[in-house]
Amino acid sequence: MPRVRVHQHVNPLAPFYRFTPKPILVENVFDNPLLPLHLDVGCARGRFVLKMAEMFPERNFLGVEIREPLVAEGNRLARENNLINLHYEFNNATYSLDKLLENLPTGIMHTVTIQFPDPWYKKKHAKRRMVDGNLVETIVEHLKISGKIFVQTDVDFLAEEMFEIFRGNQSLREIETSENPFPVKTEREIAVEEKDLPIYRAMFEKIS
Ligand SMILES: C[S@@+](CC[C@H](N)C(=O)[O-])C[C@H]1O[C@@H](n2cnc3c(N)ncnc32)[C@H](O)[C@@H]1O
Secondary structure, X not given: OOOOOOOOOOOOOOHHHOOOOOOOXXXXXXXXXXXXXXXXXXXXXOHHHHHHHHXXXXXXXXXXXXXXXXXXHHHHHHHHOOOOOEEEEEOOHHHHHHHHOOOOOOOOEEEEEEEOOOOOOOHHHHHHOOOOHXXXXXXXXXXXXXXXXXXXXXXXXXXXXXXXXXXXXXXXXXXXXXXXXXXXXXXXHHHHHHOOOOOEEEXXXXXX
């Protein structure tokens, strides 16, 4: 099956992406909606959560992505592989993750990953970067106490910028980490490692 072709980048500030999604109802998308939930924000083709869902049937996995064709492809693959614990949602996480998660049952979100988000190098494009204060607040609001957030990137200035936002949140404490704690690597992580480039990683735990 050929890969779906998509634009490499989309501008999350464009009017088309500033829509209000319907809140996700876990009972409509997962076979067992109350399993511990892992959220992967900016999942692209979603192979990380697909492999994780195969390895961990006792958890649910939700991939969120702004490029809609990839979401459709991911959900098709989840169906074809009978992965009843995997679902993808089309969402502009910076703009409306709060709406998407509005009805999430309290205490089910155990882990969150943000892996290699688009850097938007130019200063004039800084507002297009996915991780901002609102996104972090939304994630922290829904994460269970003792839940973990793992963030990684190969872009030094972006690491600094993102980690500072997470560090500024009083409900989180940083856990030292230099490794990916998951048994699966994203496509981007594999590509960066093949080039032997540095990867900046941080992990946070919700404490209050
Ligand atoms: C460089 S890719 C990394 C993909 C994957 N996490 C990996 O590590 O291989 C960044 C992804 O984030 C998505 N993205 C960018 N801005 C987003 C936003 N505001 N909301 C949701 N996804 C976004 C992009 O479309 C892209 O698929």
